[in-house]
């Protein structure tokens with residue numbers, strides 16, 4: 001492979017955190033998962049001196065309240081805390097359209113959204129006529145994406161694509177109609193934001209699927225795929241694990257933001273697991 005043309009810093013911005021029942025998170029429960037389990041809600045920022053890309057936009061008050069979720073701060077305030085303003089953001093990668101990833105689209109009237117064709121087909125099509133399948137989606141978020149498309153501000157991807165120099169997206173099935181992981185070139189090597197291809201470290205280590213499933217074989221294949229994108233296991237980051245907030249250094253300007261591109265401060269569960 002050629003030398004990367006651009007390197008980036010990558011940040012995880014925490015905006016929500018709560019205890020929920022383990023049964024919500026593991027297909028094979030209760031054993032060994034009983035009782036409360038912490039989940040953290042993040043959005044991510046990819047930045048260098050030429051560009052700022054936001055990955056996912058979190059839930060908004062309305063869609064979070066409707067599900068009893070605890071928002072610690074507005075995702076937009078989280079962006080501001082590390083100096084990102086709406087005007088800085090030309091590109092927003094939406095890993096998938098679930099309510100906790102796709103809110104706030106209307107707050108970026110000039111940005112282009114990068115999404116998988118399969119995800120938009122899924123969340124605008126027949127599956128949404130079934131309550132259990134639309135449960136994870138918010139119709140206003142989907143409507144905002146349709147409006148963006150009618151303004152030619154949606155960049156559809158079908159599969160894998162380098163969307164900007166050093167930033168690529170990779171289709172991973174299973175959890176939604178067309179989830180995508182994001183691979184970014186950093187000074188320490190490629191980094192993979194798995195998003196909900198892996199909610200937690202132990203999702204993959206225990207091979208215990210998250211409970212929201214579109215296709216189980218595809219979901220399991222996604223656990224391999226996130227490690228096949230060329231990143232060292234310490235630079236593969238799960239989507240909702242509270243451990244991420246303990247393993248990576250904090251941003252100097254904001255203690256709820258982690259600097260993922262500096263690498264973990266100590267061995268991550270995936271590093272230990274891959275070594276074993």
Ligand SMILES: [Zn+2]
Pocket residue numbers: 098100101196239240
């Ligand atoms: Zn999620």
